[in-house]
Amino acid sequence: MQSETEKALREILGEGFDGLNENLRARMLGCRPETIGKSHEKLIELGLTPEKIATQAQLLGMNPETIRRNAEALQDLGLAKEKIATQAQLLGMNPETIRRNAEALQDLGLTKQKIASQAHLLGRDPDTIRRNYESLRRFFSRETILQNPALLGNSGQTVRSSV
Structure with missing residues (x-):
């Protein structure tokens, strides 16, 4: 039986969930489904495509407020939303x-x-x-x-x- 977290991840990532490496999958399964959902919404709001989200799945486990602050910091440096979406890994950096x-x-x-x-x-x-x-x-x-x-x-x- 799937946990609520696994259901949320499978809904967002589809078959990409099965492609996650074991460590990332284990870490993601330790997240709250609400956090995953809110982070997903924030990433979509920032312009990330479902494919990009799948390649940066670790971002789904981040606090959505942290994602927002990180995006603002990148925008303050002059990055447009489109550039942030293509360089999504930067959202996971301090x-x-x-x-x-x-x-x-x-x-x-x-x-x-x-x-x-x-x-x-x-x-x-x-x-x-x-x-x-x-x-x-x-x-x-x-x-x-x-x-x-x-x-x-x-x-x-x-x-x-x-x-």
């Missing part, structure tokens, strides 16, 4: 960590607009980004890197093998 990561990117010279366009960088370790920047500087000007911030997601080894 807003303070995201703020620090954004500051580290700004310290390198990236504008808020460039950061928003490459929002996935907010989820990366700032020390790694800095090392990548330093490696990139061997091959590219500062301006080239700042105009192409996606390069910062590449390791020095990747850059060396590509140049």
Whole structure:
């Protein structure tokens, strides 16, 4: 017999529930069905598709108020709702960590607009980004890197093998 939580998850995730790894499934089954339902509503409100929710199922176990605050923090950094929906994993991060990561990117010279366009960088370790920047500087000007911030997601080894 299914628990109320499992019913709620199966209703939201459909067959995706069976595809959850065991640890995530166990963690999700420990959540209250009301929390899952309210978190689902908040994620839909933010523009996440059912497919995106299925790939970020751990967000269903979060407090809906935390999801709201995290979304607001991302919007304060200049991310549109559409970008937040495509980078939904950021909703599960601590807003303070995201703020620090954004500051580290700004310290390198990236504008808020460039950061928003490459929002996935907010989820990366700032020390790694800095090392990548330093490696990139061997091959590219500062301006080239700042105009192409996606390069910062590449390791020095990747850059060396590509140049």
